[in-house]
Amino acid sequence: ETYKLKMSIDTAPAHHRTIVVMKWLELLKKESGGQLDIELFHSAQLFNDLNVGRALRQGSVDMAMPGNWVLGGIDPNNDLFLLPMFYGVPQERMYAVSDGRVGAAINKSLEDKLRVKVIGRWLDHGYSDTHSTNTPLKTSTDLKGLRVRSFGGAGTEVRIKALGGDPVLVPWADVAMGLSQGNFGALFSTSNSIASAKLWEAGIKYTLADREFFHQFIPMISQPAYDKLPPDLQKLIVESWEKNIGEYRAMTTDAQKQALGVLAQHGVTVVAPSDAELSAVRKELMKSQDELIKTLKIDPALAAEAREDLKLD
Amino acid sequence: MAVQVFGLVFFAMLAIGMPIYLVLGAVAFLMYALNGDPLVGVVQKMLDGLNSETLLAVPFFVMAASFMQKGGVAKAMIDLVSLWVGSVRGGLAIVAILACALFSAICGSSVATAMAMGAILVPAMAQRDYPMPFSLGVLAASGTLGILIPPSLAMILFALIAEESVPRLFLAGVVPGLLQAGIFLVYALYYAYRHKLPREPHRSREDAWQVTLHALPALLLPVIVGVGIYGGLVTVTEASVLAAVVALLISLLYYKGIGWREAPVEIGDSVRSAAVITVIIATALAFAHWLTASGVPVAIVRFIVEINLQPWQFLLIINILLVILGMFLEVVAIMLITLPILVPLLGPMGIDPVHFAVVMTINMELALLTAPVGLNLFVLSSVSKTPLSVVTKGVFPLEVLLFLLLMLVTFVPSLSLWLPNLVFSK
Amino acid sequence: MTHRLGMLLRVVIGGFGVAALLLYFYQIVSTWAFHEYSISWGAEMSIYLLVWAMFLACSELIRVDSHIRADFLITHVSVRTQRWFELVNCLVGLLFGAGLVWYGWQATYDAWDLDERSATALMFPMWLYYAAAPTGGVFIVLRYLERFVRYAAAFDERTMALHSAAEV
């Protein structure tokens, strides 16, 4: 018997998440002997990630892999990763949090709220860096007096303000036009997104790889859909993900690195601040962290655990 | 099976004069049910679709148009323009096309363009006894320029899915957009000559001065919107808000066509007019969601892809397919359904995605004009209080012209590619 | 009664429209002119207000018979036949309205139960936004009921012919 499932993501075919998902679904089909037939709808054909959590809960789709930065509306603890303590943190250290007890607590809450099963460890999307059109960027605080595009979330707005900028919320769809018209002079985004949208043609000249935020995607399957599968297929889904997540993470990390190269190739000045510089900025930003935990309605105990597991100096 | 059910029910409902939004909404409920999808998804999809800043421009532009029309702003502007082109037969039709082209240069939506321009110009053309089908046709068709002349929401969506550069796509639309306006102008002149449309009355020099002075405050409106958008001060939706507020203020304070007490009533009525279109968009999105999930359009596209065509055959067949889809679906839905499959094929076929974006966009312009689901037809029918069939009739010759332009642009890629390659050098 | 309801809805729709326009306008002007008092949630709020207004307006459009319909067939049949068509249309309208009420209520309750918030600094409770659908649905049901009764029991061939988009 074949089991047909629908999966929704909102990135385009060439995006690293889409590529990973296609690869994984292909693998599942092969290893289940064709029993597991998961149809992928990418490019937001079915749902935006912003709405896909609810679609899972309501049973309108079976699988999804939304980014954790769009899930703050479902559970405020997802906004944890917008806190200053994560600024500039090296990638390996992030895993101590997201693969550890903090990630498990967030998974548990999402599973309860969305009636889903989190399939396994989160897939990396990469760092949001800072990019600007006409203002050269050497450190994160070079945003003073600039209008800076925020991708949403109170944590992002606070960050922009803390760095001296003026936050303006612009959906990704309007970024290219806003840039070329000068609606804002800088933005937070992954370098990969900047490169694939060829935003140098919209005026991006400077990139500061300052690791403002680290973003990850959370793979999930609706609990009713999962329960309908026979145990061996359930096992296959969970285990094949766990077995390959290392490779998938390497793929997206690589895409991220290449993106910086592509930007440089097209005349964008790419600057990577030293770890010491990043630490200094983080120390400054940390002053607002406690206040922010309150405004974002993040569980203080969970934030404390994250801080402990991050092992900040 | 589901698709046959759909076809039967859909056409039966349309034929007995059921409101379009109801046809789409009811079919959506029915097909979700047949498919075993949770019905709450229909309502959720409508709510998610409406929760969009872009869509917000529609009611605001309707407000602006309604203040302009009732408040005397539009009349002052039209007087001024007819002073310039008055000696030409069918001058107002020329004005309509040029106004749509100009408005398109600040507004990325064809629906908003048709709505704003239609609300002002249809009454003016009716006053000068232009044949109704002609006036409505010209405005519906010229309104589609909104997505061809940059900025363009359709191009932005294309850029997102195809990972192309938005400025490059925008530039690619410029020449075909001007060409479309030019073709429409020629048609309007020809029609005016054949049907002996009136010339505007000749004005004395004194009169001319007065008309010009009287129109100056009205000109503030395009200036503020234009400078706002191109000066990088505001987004398109913000510009729609500014346009509404400025139109309101000039109407209240200078032209005095409406009073303070009428303003809220006008705003309420504008929201109601906008709702005619937005409820159709909302139900159309829920409907398209079913069609996407059904996999039928995907299967058709895959089939076409697999029969191994030459690029020119491929482009021709895709155009035909898009025209057919365009009859039933609204722009965003068509692009979401077809682009993810088509875009990866362009490279191997040797078709430049920037060129294809323009081909796609002109197809989307046609989709806005073809019955049974053509938003620009609905807009004109709604702003003019005229049956849909009158608009459909009037738009037909222009649709044919637009189709010819589509063929031209499809098979002469340099029309689209010359400008972006000049600016960005390959 | 129905006349009063119409007036009331017009006032609410107008009020929401005015509020949306002012809020958004204030946001634009304040970001440029008086920065300390600027807001970033005006645009978001005006979406919610206008969508509410438009769901309410949907029923008003039934009352004034201004929803757009295709007229390729209906213009060729007698007014008597049109009456039967319109009775069917009203029934489907009733079902659709009921669907909006029932499933809209489900979506609203779901969001309330989940305490879903908008993913912005405003953290707006989404159930308040979703409630526009079931509320609009109630009035849609009322209007189609009214129209059904009129076409069934008080039909007048001279005044009740179908047409597309009357005065809006």
Ligand code: NA
């Ligand atoms: Na445009």
Ligand code: NA
């Ligand atoms: Na159409």
